[in-house]
Amino acid sequence: MDNELASRIQRSSLAETNKNGGTLSGWGRIGAPGREVFSEDLERATREAVLCRGLGRSYGDSALPPPSHPVVLTTTLADRLLGFDESTGVLTAEAGVSIDQLNRRLLPRGWFVPVTPGTQFVTLGGAVAADVHGKNHHVAGCFGEHVRALKMRLANAEIVIASPTELPDLFWATIGGMGLTGHILEVELRMQRVRSPWIREETWRVKDIDAYIESLKVAAGRFPFTVGWIDCLSRGSSLGRGILMAGDWADPSEAPARYPKPLPTITMPIELPSFVLGRPSVQAFNFGFYWKHLPKHRERITHWQPFFYPLDMIRHWNRMYGPRGFTQYQCVLPDSASYGGARRVLEELTRRGGASFLCVIKDCGPEGHGLLSFPLKGISIALDIAVRDDTQALVDALNEKVIAEGGRIYLAKDRFTRPEHFRAMEPRLDRFLSVRRKWDPELKIRSAQSVRLFGDPA
Amino acid sequence: VKAVVLGATSGMGRALARRMAARGDVLYLLGIGENDLSKSAADLAVDGAPPAGYAECDLGSPNSFGAALDKAERALGGLDAVIVTAGIFATQEALEADPALTEKLLDIDFTGTILFCEEARKRLLARRGGTLAVWSSVAGERGRKPVVLYGAAKAGITHYLEGLDHKFRGDGLKVVCVKPGFVKTGMTAGLKTPPFAGEADDVARRVLKAIDRGTPVVYAPFAWRPIMAVIRTLPRFVMRRIGF
Numbered sequence: 001m002d003n004e005l006a007s008r009i010q011r012s013s014l015a016e017t018n019k020n021g022g023t024l025s026g027w028g029r030i031g032a033p034g035r036e037v038f039s040e041d042l043e044r045a046t047r048e049a050v051l052c053r054g055l056g057r058s059y060g061d062s063a064l065p066p067p068s069h070p071v072v073l074t075t076t077l078a079d080r081l082l083g084f085d086e087s088t089g090v091l092t093a094e095a096g097v098s099i100d101q102l103n104r105r106l107l108p109r110g111w112f113v114p115v116t117p118g119t120q121f122v123t124l125g126g127a128v129a130a131d132v133h134g135k136n137h138h139v140a141g142c143f144g145e146h147v148r149a150l151k152m153r154l155a156n157a158e159i160v161i162a163s164p165t166e167l168p169d170l171f172w173a174t175i176g177g178m179g180l181t182g183h184i185l186e187v188e189l190r191m192q193r194v195r196s197p198w199i200r201e202e203t204w205r206v207k208d209i210d211a212y213i214e215s216l217k218v219a220a221g222r223f224p225f226t227v228g229w230i231d232c233l234s235r236g237s238s239l240g241r242g243i244l245m246a247g248d249w250a251d252p253s254e255a256p257a258r259y260p261k262p263l264p265t266i267t268m269p270i271e272l273p274s275f276v277l278g279r280p281s282v283q284a285f286n287f288g289f290y291w292k293h294l295p296k297h298r299e300r301i302t303h304w305q306p307f308f309y310p311l312d313m314i315r316h317w318n319r320m321y322g323p324r325g326f327t328q329y330q331c332v333l334p335d336s337a338s339y340g341g342a343r344r345v346l347e348e349l350t351r352r353g354g355a356s357f358l359c360v361i362k363d364c365g366p367e368g369h370g371l372l373s374f375p376l377k378g379i380s381i382a383l384d385i386a387v388r389d390d391t392q393a394l395v396d397a398l399n400e401k402v403i404a405e406g407g408r409i410y411l412a413k414d415r416f417t418r419p420e421h422f423r424a425m426e427p428r429l430d431r432f433l434s435v436r437r438k439w440d441p442e443l444k445i446r447s448a449q450s451v452r453l454f455g456d457p458a
Numbered sequence: 459v460k461a462v463v464l465g466a467t468s469g470m471g472r473a474l475a476r477r478m479a480a481r482g483d484v485l486y487l488l489g490i491g492e493n494d495l496s497k498s499a500a501d502l503a504v505d506g507a508p509p510a511g512y513a514e515c516d517l518g519s520p521n522s523f524g525a526a527l528d529k530a531e532r533a534l535g536g537l538d539a540v541i542v543t544a545g546i547f548a549t550q551e552a553l554e555a556d557p558a559l560t561e562k563l564l565d566i567d568f569t570g571t572i573l574f575c576e577e578a579r580k581r582l583l584a585r586r587g588g589t590l591a592v593w594s595s596v597a598g599e600r601g602r603k604p605v606v607l608y609g610a611a612k613a614g615i616t617h618y619l620e621g622l623d624h625k626f627r628g629d630g631l632k633v634v635c636v637k638p639g640f641v642k643t644g645m646t647a648g649l650k651t652p653p654f655a656g657e658a659d660d661v662a663r664r665v666l667k668a669i670d671r672g673t674p675v676v677y678a679p680f681a682w683r684p685i686m687a688v689i690r691t692l693p694r695f696v697m698r699r700i701g702f
Contacts, residue, residue, distance in 0.1 A: 037648055040469070077647065080501035081500070105504065
């Protein structure tokens with residue numbers, strides 16, 4: 001279709017969008033004014049865009065537009081794989097391709113993403129912007145370490161290629177830069193070959209937080225994938241008891257010969273009323289989850305889907321937290337602090353009654369090259385918190401503990417951190433902001449989060 | 459299956475082409491923009507049968523149809539199916555405000571589409587048959603307020619395809635008229651998503667089944683079939699009052 005016709009149609013549909021104002025939210029379902037426009041053609045659509053959004057799985061406000069320009073460009077229709085070299089595993093793809101699509105298309109051929117977060121419903125652009133990490137962080141680092149190049153639309157409308165050797169400052173500011181340094185159009189990354197599409201998993205029931213951190217470290221030496229769930233309602237001597245999960249791709253000799261069938265999912269049909277996730281039910285769930293694992297140690301061959309993406313089995317599980325939504329608090333505490341640090345953060349949480357349905361703990365490897373990349377060598381803790389009147393106070397208190405321990409929080413999860421707290425956690429912030437200013441002096445590309453945390457023009 | 463797909467680079471056409479390539483069908487892509495066509499060809503080749511080639515073909519320029527189809531037929535070394543998913547959409551308001559846009563839409567969605575089908579039909583009949591699958595729309599089912607002009611073009615396509623089916627089925631030409639409801643694609647991006655909105659891949663799955671079986675009319679997603687059955691029976695005084 002010729003350009004003039006295309007832009008005429010685009011104008012008419014934009015006018016339509018502007019009429020249907022509305023609210024948009026992150027995965028935590030705390031709404032803000034905003035609406036999405038979609039396009040298959042990112043090169044055309046990013047010219048005017050203020051922010052790109054992928055599948056909206058960041059929990060807080062990082063994929064929400066600034067208040068004065070309440071429109072985001074959603075990239076999910078740009079979902080083509082542009083080239084895949086089976087001899088090297090190098091894949092080039094449009095930014096809207098999701099890990100779910102890669103798993104469906106490339107895992108049957110023996111290839112998996114080098115790093116995956118706990119949901120497969122994230123786009124490559126989003127994975128780069130948040131520099132996501134996964135169960136293999138202790139051996140593989142973050143997603144960005146496996147990215148070879150990015151095709152980007154800059155704020156000045158230029159299209160460039162950024163890589164560790166071309167425009168490296170832009171490249172490393174974009175890895176973990178929350179989409180604020182330019183719009184990601186295409187991603188070139190190296191996929192990982194797997195031995196079989198099955199997982200050999202070992203799990204342990206662990207009695208408290210200190211034993212937990214110890215066993216995570218031990219497991220890290222033996223397995224490429226480790227993660228743990230902890231019960232953050234238990235107190236005293238059993239504070240932080242939980243289940244430790246570790247695994248690796250199974251050897252073809254021990255795996256079933258057939259390809260694992262896609263598993264059915266169920267959908268959370270409605271928003272649950274707030275009281276459903278009150279303390280008693282969270283307690284019951286945590287108790288059950290812990291004691292369901294009766295033997296101290298278990299070993300089995302399992303499907304990759306529940307191993308990597310247990311929550312993806314329930315579509316729209318975020319509706320569970322009721323009409324006020326929820327936030328996820330994720331922090332990482334450096335090794336120097338970890339031993340007592342994790343206990344102190346959990347104690348603060350239980351003291352304030354921050355009942356969390358899910359609490360996930362993971363040991364991280366060394367800090368990556370992304371200027372704002374989240375993980376550092378230490379222990380990461382993530383917990384969901386249903387929004388209540390005192391959520392801001394709870395996050396403030398947790399942040400103060402984290403600052404005292406020398407840790408930091410994950411922007412992709414955040415909705416409540418105060419700018420002064422973020423600055424106190426993030427000595428790299430000024431470096432990031434100066435690179436960003438170099439490429440976007442007018443701060444055209446921004447988000448609700450960057451307005452809140454970095455003081456961008458609203 | 460050796461098939462020509464006009465419009466395989468985007469939306470439902472992209473989803474259908476992926477399903478076909480994945481099961482081993484060899485495609486020849488027609489569409490607009492070398493760059494866009496090459497990207498789609500690469501996408502299909504990653505995990506499916508690589509397309510036999512691609513060429514530019516614009517529904518707005520009927521003189522290009524014959525040559526494009528000849529080229530495709532040569533590259534494929536045969537022709538079992540021609541699939542037409544290309545087309546444009548604009549809102550009724552935009553069309554009313556812009557007669558040039560209306561002319562363009564009618565040119566592409568009605569005149570161009572039918573002239574292209576005529577060329578395809580001749581080639582398929584010369585090979586003693588095959589399948590011609592063409593995107594019409596539920597918008598062509600009934601004169602309706604939000605789609606007066608677009609619906610008129612699509613109604614024309616629906617009638618044309620029905621006529622072809624009656625006239626040539628005996629000669630081996632299977633005509634499939636695809637009637638999607640609202641499907642979330644680049645074409646409808648920006649419109650408010652109504653209830654029963656479909657996903658491109660679900661539509662592709664249903665349409666591919668219809669193509670394999672030569673089903674003359676297919677609604678997708680399925681929900682639109684009973685909805686349209688009701689809409690067709692509503693008396694005029696009701697249609698005048700509702701906004702649908």
